Amino acid sequence: MNDTLLWILSGTLILAGFAGIVLPALPGTLLVFAGIVLGAWIDDFTRVGWVALAAIAVLALLAWAMDYVAAMLGAKRAGASRLAIAGAVVGTVAGIFMGLVGVLFMPLVGAAVGEFIARRQHGQALRVGIATWLGLLAGMLAKFVLAFMMVGIFVFALAV
Structure with missing residues (x-):
């Protein structure tokens, strides 16, 4: 296969990885690493x-772990039930079919609905939903930062 086509594939994998950081259907960090x-x-x-x-592999593993840790810390800090966490997962999957807005906000809705089913308290459900959502956003931001660092090391190594 032609080197130019391979470089295009490498860049495509990296770009798809950045899309995968937002879209849970794609393994974002893994695609960046593969590229x-x-x-x-x-x-x-x-x-x-x-x-x-x-070094890039360590950053990829850190990004993968950060994804789960940030969401769980947000949920745990608000006292989320298991149903709230399951609701966030269901909301995330449902959000895939609703575009970017769905991906960003359906985890909040799912966590709040799950918490409400578990405890039947409106205020607690909303608090848990928001905390879980903020944890997911913090994890997403951390993955973006780590993915940019991965690409930065790659580009620096290529340039030197």
């Missing part, structure tokens, strides 16, 4: 070596 590994492979790992790839 970077492909780019390093195209160059026979001469400019992007194993040290850079190891």
